[in-house]
Amino acid sequence: MEEKKTAWERLKLVHTKGRPTIRDYIPLIFNDFYEMHGDRFYGDDKAVIGGIAMLDGTPVTVIAQVKGRDIDENKACNFAMPLPEGYRKALRLAKQAEKFHRPVICFIDTPGAYAGVAAEERGQGEAIARNIAEFMTLRTPIISIVLGEGGSGGALALGVCDELAMLENAQYSVISPRGFASILWKDAEREEEACNIMKITAEDMVSLGVAESIIEEPLGGAHNDLDKISENIKEYLLCKIPEKCEKDIDVLLKERYTKFRKIGEFTE
Amino acid sequence: MFDDFFNVVKLRFNGGDEDEVPTFKCPRCQSPVPMSRYEELHRVCPNCNYHGRLPARERIAITADKESFREFDADMISCDPIDFPDYTEKQKELRQKTGLNDAVVTGIANIRGITTVIGVMDPNYMMGSMGSVVGEKIARAFEYATENGLPVVLFTASGGARMQEGIVSLMQMAKTSGAVKLHSDNGGLYITVLTDPTTGGVTASFASLGDIIIAEPKILIGFAGRRVIESTMKQRLPEDFQLAEFMQEKGFVDMIVERKRMRATLAHLLELHGYKGKEV
Numbered sequence: 001m002e003e004k005k006t007a008w009e010r011l012k013l014v015h016t017k018g019r020p021t022i023r024d025y026i027p028l029i030f031n032d033f034y035e036m037h038g039d040r041f042y043g044d045d046k047a048v049i050g051g052i053a054m055l056d057g058t059p060v061t062v063i064a065q066v067k068g069r070d071i072d073e074n075k076a077c078n079f080a081m082p083l084p085e086g087y088r089k090a091l092r093l094a095k096q097a098e099k100f101h102r103p104v105i106c107f108i109d110t111p112g113a114y115a116g117v118a119a120e121e122r123g124q125g126e127a128i129a130r131n132i133a134e135f136m137t138l139r140t141p142i143i144s145i146v147l148g149e150g151g152s153g154g155a156l157a158l159g160v161c162d163e164l165a166m167l168e169n170a171q172y173s174v175i176s177p178r179g180f181a182s183i184l185w186k187d188a189e190r191e192e193e194a195c196n197i198m199k200i201t202a203e204d205m206v207s208l209g210v211a212e213s214i215i216e217e218p219l220g221g222a223h224n225d226l227d228k229i230s231e232n233i234k235e236y237l238l239c240k241i242p243e244k245c246e247k248d249i250d251v252l253l254k255e256r257y258t259k260f261r262k263i264g265e266f267t268e
Numbered sequence: 269m270f271d272d273f274f275n276v277v278k279l280r281f282n283g284g285d286e287d288e289v290p291t292f293k294c295p296r297c298q299s300p301v302p303m304s305r306y307e308e309l310h311r312v313c314p315n316c317n318y319h320g321r322l323p324a325r326e327r328i329a330i331t332a333d334k335e336s337f338r339e340f341d342a343d344m345i346s347c348d349p350i351d352f353p354d355y356t357e358k359q360k361e362l363r364q365k366t367g368l369n370d371a372v373v374t375g376i377a378n379i380r381g382i383t384t385v386i387g388v389m390d391p392n393y394m395m396g397s398m399g400s401v402v403g404e405k406i407a408r409a410f411e412y413a414t415e416n417g418l419p420v421v422l423f424t425a426s427g428g429a430r431m432q433e434g435i436v437s438l439m440q441m442a443k444t445s446g447a448v449k450l451h452s453d454n455g456g457l458y459i460t461v462l463t464d465p466t467t468g469g470v471t472a473s474f475a476s477l478g479d480i481i482i483a484e485p486k487i488l489i490g491f492a493g494r495r496v497i498e499s500t501m502k503q504r505l506p507e508d509f510q511l512a513e514f515m516q517e518k519g520f521v522d523m524i525v526e527r528k529r530m531r532a533t534l535a536h537l538l539e540l541h542g543y544k545g546k547e548v
């Protein structure tokens with residue numbers, strides 16, 4: 001790994017035009033991806049894609065938040081900010097995976113769940129809560145990977161898993177640094193300062209017990225070598241998926257619960 | 269009529285300086301209510317039925333049978349997981365000011381004789397925000413209820429995740445929701461009572477997971493804040509947006525219950541699920 005970057009420098013990297021998105025990764029990591037559409041209740045949210053794919057010889061369910069690579073793609077996928085139906089599609093596909101004993105791989109890349117009238121009317125809070133609760137007891141292995149931005153509850157809705165990996169420059173946070181500065185200091189311009197104190201880097205996630213692994217990015221960032229970063233992600237999955245699949249499911253579920261259960265710092 | 273009332277009160281209560289009676293000014297109808305009267309009504313406006321924010325201890329007092337409440341984890345206090353400037357000092361001050369150790373009080377009590385695990389969030393403590401302590405106490409309350417076959421009643425009131433605890437606060441959503449799920453899978457009844465305001469990460473976790481979801485009238489329920497939505501949509505939102513009645517209309521609230529009927533309603537619901545008094 002290269003010289004350590006600040007959280008702010010990493011945030012800039014994650015926002016670099018040309019940072020690979022899930023659409024770049026899928027063909028390089030998986031074979032035969034069959035995309036599935038819709039939540040069976042309301043619609044098909046383009047900010048979340050999901051489907052069945054082959055990871056070498058293993059059928060897996062892939063669920064991912066979709067960033068656009070240009071303005072048109074971004075408009076189509078609502079800048080990776082899912083609506084409730086996106087989360088409900090994710091849950092539907094996760095349940096499908098459970099039924100057919102396929103491991104689930106979630107790719108997180110969102111600034112947060114969409115904040116709008118439609119989202120509120122259709123129960124954004126309920127949709128996220130439901131996913132968190134259901135993923136906690138889903139009887140199949142779940143691996144989540146933060147590709148770029150892991151923003152708030154909108155990220156956590158795909159983040160309840162047996163193991164969480166962060167790409168080296170990816171971030172995971174309770175709110176965007178800008179939102180943090182504007183709410184706590186009433187000054188959005190202090191975004192950089194907020195970013196550097198919030199503890200949102202991959203290393204922070206490992207030291208706080210939120211993530212287990214860091215996937216190394218090519219020199220200068222993921223956009224510099226798409227083949228290499230895809231290879232690294234695939235290698236990670238090929239190591240972790242069999243490991244989780246071999247475990248007794250009840251043991252796995254107990255460990256999943258404990259992983260989240262022990263996060264928190266208090267005295268009594 | 270409103271104006272008359274207003275004037276009378278003003279004359280009566282703002283006349284002198286020495287024997288000035290403490291007054292509550294209703295944020296909804298603007299009418300001043302003598303504080304003693306407001307408190308006697310358990311912080312409901314006699315004029316417009318505004319359901320004000322109730323401190324956790326007062327909520328417990330009007331919900332549980334007398335002397336039946338036994339608190340869990342009363343001494344638990346938060347650390348400072350991301351070394352946020354001044355967080356520790358702020359907490360110390362708030363503990364002194366509010367008499368609370370954090371934003372939730374949990375414990376076990378009888379409600380008309382029925383043994384129930386209860387939790388009450390208090391918006392007077394950092395807007396009821398959820399950090400390590402709220403997460404841990406709620407998770408423990410559900411685990412206790414699961415082990416002992418007890419129902420849970422939670423009164424929610426929260427601005428969301430406690431940002432001063434960074435990602436650790438976000439993870440409390442998973443911790444609490446996981447504990448709720450295990451309680452549910454074990455057949456336990458969980459009644460959520462949404463009170464003002466229930467928003468953000470609490471709405472997106474345990475507040476939305478009740479078997480039965482009750483709300484007090486006209487209280488605020490939402491995921492995203494109104495101002496955030498207004499600024500992204502660049503439009504003003506209708507007055508009733510995100511109020512309890514609106515959320516019921518959209519399908520997210522089972523019933524709206526006034527504070528004066530809450531205890532009786534809870535007792536009936538617990539009873540019709542077969543719960544009874546229990547030696548614990």
Ligand SMILES: [Zn+2]
Nearest residue numbers: 294297313316
């Ligand atoms: Zn009023």
